[in-house]
Amino acid sequence: xxxxxxxxxxxxxxxxxxxxxxxxxxxxxxxxxxxxxxxxxxxxxxxxxxxxxxxxxxxxxxxxxxxxxxxxxxxxxxxxxxxxxxxxxxxxxxxxxxxxxxxxxxxxxxxxxxxxxxxxxxxxxxxxxxxxxxxxxxxxxxxxxxxxxxxxxxxxxxxxxxxxxxxxxxxxxxxxxxxxxxxxxxxxxxxxxxxxxxxxxxxxxxxxxxxxxxxxxx
Amino acid sequence: xxxxxxxxxxxxxxxxxxxxxxxxxxxxxxxxxxxxxxxxxxxxxxxxxxxxxxxxxxxxxxxxxxxxxxxxxxxxxxxxxxxxxxxxxxxxxxxxxxxxxxxxxxxxxxxxxxxxxxxxxxxxxxxxxxxxxxxxxxxxxxxxxxxxxxxxxxxxxxxxxxxxxxxxxxxxxxxxxxxxxxxxxxxxxxxxxxxxxxxxxxxxxxxxxxxxxxxxxxxxxxxxxxxxxxxxxxxxxxxxxxxxxxxxxxxxxxxxxxxxxxxxxxxxxxxxxxxxxxxxxxxxxxxxxxxxxxxxxxxxxxxxxxxxxxxxxxxxxxxxxxxxxxxxxxxxxxxxxxxxxxxxxxxxxxxxxxxxxxxxxxxxxxxxxxxxxxxxxxxxxxxxxxxxxxxxxxxxxxxxxxxxxxxxxxxxxxxxxxx
Numbered sequence: 210x211x212x213x214x215x216x217x218x219x220x221x222x223x224x225x226x227x228x229x230x231x232x233x234x235x236x237x238x239x240x241x242x243x244x245x246x247x248x249x250x251x252x253x254x255x256x257x258x259x260x261x262x263x264x265x266x267x268x269x270x271x272x273x274x275x276x277x278x279x280x281x282x283x284x285x286x287x288x289x290x291x292x293x294x295x296x297x298x299x300x301x302x303x304x305x306x307x308x309x310x311x312x313x314x315x316x317x318x319x320x321x322x323x324x325x326x327x328x329x330x331x332x333x334x335x336x337x338x339x340x341x342x343x344x345x346x347x348x349x350x351x352x353x354x355x356x357x358x359x360x361x362x363x364x365x366x367x368x369x370x371x372x373x374x375x376x377x378x379x380x381x382x383x384x385x386x387x388x389x390x391x392x393x394x395x396x397x398x399x400x401x402x403x404x405x406x407x408x409x410x411x412x413x414x415x416x417x418x419x420x421x422x423x424x425x426x427x
Numbered sequence: 428x429x430x431x432x433x434x435x436x437x438x439x440x441x442x443x444x445x446x447x448x449x450x451x452x453x454x455x456x457x458x459x460x461x462x463x464x465x466x467x468x469x470x471x472x473x474x475x476x477x478x479x480x481x482x483x484x485x486x487x488x489x490x491x492x493x494x495x496x497x498x499x500x501x502x503x504x505x506x507x508x509x510x511x512x513x514x515x516x517x518x519x520x521x522x523x524x525x526x527x528x529x530x531x532x533x534x535x536x537x538x539x540x541x542x543x544x545x546x547x548x549x550x551x552x553x554x555x556x557x558x559x560x561x562x563x564x565x566x567x568x569x570x571x572x573x574x575x576x577x578x579x580x581x582x583x584x585x586x587x588x589x590x591x592x593x594x595x596x597x598x599x600x601x602x603x604x605x606x607x608x609x610x611x612x613x614x615x616x617x618x619x620x621x622x623x624x625x626x627x628x629x630x631x632x633x634x635x636x637x638x639x640x641x642x643x644x645x646x647x648x649x650x651x652x653x654x655x656x657x658x659x660x661x662x663x664x665x666x667x668x669x670x671x672x673x674x675x676x677x678x679x680x681x682x683x684x685x686x687x688x689x690x691x692x693x694x695x696x697x698x699x700x701x702x703x704x705x706x707x708x709x710x711x712x713x714x715x716x717x718x719x720x721x722x723x724x725x726x727x728x729x730x731x732x733x734x735x736x737x738x739x740x741x742x743x744x745x746x747x748x749x750x751x752x753x754x755x756x757x758x759x760x761x762x763x764x765x766x767x768x769x770x771x772x773x774x775x776x777x778x779x780x781x782x783x784x785x786x787x788x789x790x791x792x793x794x795x796x797x798x799x800x801x802x803x804x805x806x807x808x809x810x811x812x813x814x815x816x817x818x819x820x821x822x823x824x825x826x827x828x829x830x831x832x833x834x835x836x837x838x839x840x841x842x843x844x845x846x
Contacts, residue, residue: 271724287552291627291629292627292629292630293630294630295633391630396627396724397718397722397724397725400698400700400716400718401594402720403654407654
C-alpha cells in the first residue's frame with residue numbers, strides 16, 4: 210500500500226497507533242520521529258499527527274485518506290467517514306459517575322440533574338428518552354472536579370481504569386458506551402485508492418488481532 | 428500608511444455569510460463554462476432544460492426526501508405564514524413539475540436542470556452551504572437501458588466539461604437489503620445492520636452480525652463488503668453460494684447493465700461496487716457515484732428512484748443523476764491552478780478617431796474576440812497599446828508583428844488564424 214495520507218491522533222492513542230503501524234509493517238516509525246515535524250514520509254505513505262478531534266475533519270475533507278481515532282471522538286463528530294476496523298487498543302468507557310453517598314449513587318434518579326461532560330453529543334444521546342431532566346454543562350477538562358466544586362451533580366466522562374474516578378470519590382452509576390481506536394477512511398479514498406486502503410485495513414486488523422492474542426496469552 | 432480596505436473589524440457591513448463564497452472573474456467564468464458544458468451535453472442527448480424555483484413549500488420537499496436531509500434545509504416563513512425552504516436538491520422539484528404540469532406528455536420524458544442548492548450546514552466545518560447542481564431525470568422507463576443511458580450521459584457531460592480521469596462506481600440499492608433478507612435476519616437485525624451501513628460504520632456491522640445467526644455465504648459477503656468492487660468478474664464471485672431471489676436479481680441486473688454500458692463504450696473507468704452504501708429509502712435499483720483522485724467527495728451520483736413520483740400522485744418509474752459543479756471546479760483548480768482572469772483586447776484611439784475605434788471593437792466582438800474600447804483619448808506618444816485608431820488608419824500589434832491599415836485589415840489580422 211503506497212501513497213496514502215494517514216492522520217494519527219496526538220495524545221493518549223498516539224504511541225499505540227505508532228506501535229500498531231510498525232507491527233503491521235505499514236511504517237517503521239516510533240513516536241519520537243514526530244518530535245521534529247508533524248508530517249513524516251515513511252515507506253511511501255505520508256503520516257500526519259493532529260489533535261484527535263481533528264482526525265475525522267482531515268479524513269472527511271479528503272486532506273487525509275485514512276485516520277486512526279478513538280470511537281469516543283467519533284461519537285462527538287458529525288463528520289462523514291467510513292469506520293473500517295476496530296483496532297482494539299486504547300480501550301476506555303464512557304460512564305455516568307456521581308459522588309459517593311449521593312442519592313444518585315444509590316440509584317435515586319429523581320429530580321433534575323446537572324451533568325458536567327466533555328462529551329455533550331454522547332450525553333444527549335444517552336439521556337434521550339430517559340425519564341430524567343438533565344442539564345448538561347460542557348467542560349473542556351478535569352470534569353471529575355465538577356461535583357466536589359458544586360458545579361454539577363454528576364459527570365459523564367471517559368475512564369480507562371477507574372482510578373481518576375476513585376481518587377475523586379466518584380462511583381460509576383451507568384455505562385454510556387465503550388470505545389477503542391478505529392481505522393477510518395475518506396469515502397472517495399475508499400473507492401479511488403481501494404487497493405491501498407483495503408490492504409492497510411487488512412494489515413492493521415491482523416496486527417490488532419495478534420496484539421490482542423498476545424495480550425490474552427500473557 | 429496604506430488603508431486596510433475591507434478590514435472586518437472596522438467595516439462590519441462588508442462581511443459575508445459564513446459557508447458562502449464569492450467567485451472572482453476567472454473562477455466564476457470557469458464554473459459557468461462547466462455548467463454550460465454539462466447542460467450542453469444533456470441537451471445534445473435530448474434532455475429538455477427545466478427551470479425550477481429556489482424556494483419550495485416545506486410540505487412538497489418533505490414528501491420527497493427523508494427526515495435526515497430535511498433537517499439540513501434552510502427554512503423560513505413567508506408573510507402568509509407558509510413554511511418554505513430553500514431547495515437542498517432539485518429532483519423533488521422536477522418530480523413536482525412532472526406530476527403537475529407534464530403529466531400528459533408522452534413517456535419517457537427526458538429533463539435536465541442546473542442551479543444552486545442550499546444546505547444549512549454548521550459553520551466552520553469547511554463545507555459549502557451553497558453549491559450548483561446540474562442533473563438529468565429520465566422519467567417513465569423501467570428498463571436498464573435507461574439506467575445505462577444516465578451513466579453514459581454523466582460520463583459524456585464530465586468529458587465535455589474537461590473533468591477527466593473520473594471513476595464511476597455502479598451498485599444496486601437492492602443488493603445489500605436483499606442479502607440481509609435472504610440471510611434470514613429478522614426485521615430488527617436488518618434495520619440495525621442497514622442503519623450501521625448508512626452511517627458507514629462497518630465495525631458496528633461486524634458486531635451486529637456476530638450477535639446474529641447468519642448463513643456463511645451472506646456473512647462472508649457482508650464482512651467483505653468494502654472489497655466487493657471491480658469489473659464484471661466480481662459479480663460471478665459474489666453470486667457463489669448466494670441464495671435468495673432479491674440479491675440474485677440485483678446481480679443479474681448489474682450483469683445486464685454492464686453489457687449495456689459496454690455498448691455505450693464507457694466501461695473505461697467504470698467499476699461495479701456491490702457494497703455501495705446509498706440511501707435505500709430513496710433508490711430502488713441500480714445506483715452510481717462518480718469519484719476523482721483529486722476530490723474527497725463524490726463529483727456526482729445517481730440511480731433509479733421508482734417510488735418518488737408516486738408520492739406526488741404520478742406513479743412512474745424514473746432514473747437520473749446529479750453532477751456537483753463546484754466540486755468539479757475544485758478538481759480543475761487542483762489540476763490546472765486558478766484560472767486566469769480572461770483578457771480583452773484593448774482598443775485605443777487618438778484625437779478624432781473614437782468612432783473608428785468603437786466600430787473596430789464592435790467588429791472584433793462580432794468575430795468572438797473580447798474587446799475593450801478606451802474611455803479616454805490616448806497620449807499620441809504611447810506605443811504600448813495593442814490596437815490604436817489613428818488618423819492614418821488602424822495600428823495593431825498581433826502575434827509580435829506590427830501592422831497598419833483599414834478596419835477590415837485590422838479585424839482580419841487580429842482574429843485570423845495564427846501562423
